[in-house]
Amino acid sequence: MSVAETTTTILRAEGFSCPSCVNKIEKQVGRLPGVESVKVHFASSRVEVVHDPAKVGTDELIAAVKKAGYIVRSAAF
DSSP: OOOOOOEEEEEEEESOOSHHHHHHHHHHHHTSTTEEEEEEETTTTEEEEEEOTTTOOHHHHHHHHHHTTOEEEEOOO
16 A cells, blocks of 8 residues: 655635634635645635645645635745
8 A cells, every 4th residue: 555645735815804714715625635634824824735746736726725715826935
């Protein structure tokens, strides 16, 4: 049995103003195949996603946050 390689992708999201927005983003991104965990940092607008890059890429992660209704971009840090 092979162990899937995972990577952590950091995104910056804008437009959320309450803790329920955090839940909405975490649910939407967490539904994607290959996503192991999603952590939204409310104060810094960071979205940390641990995922299998062979199953889901950055573009799909960004699309999921957009689908939840937020402005998002890939972050360098």
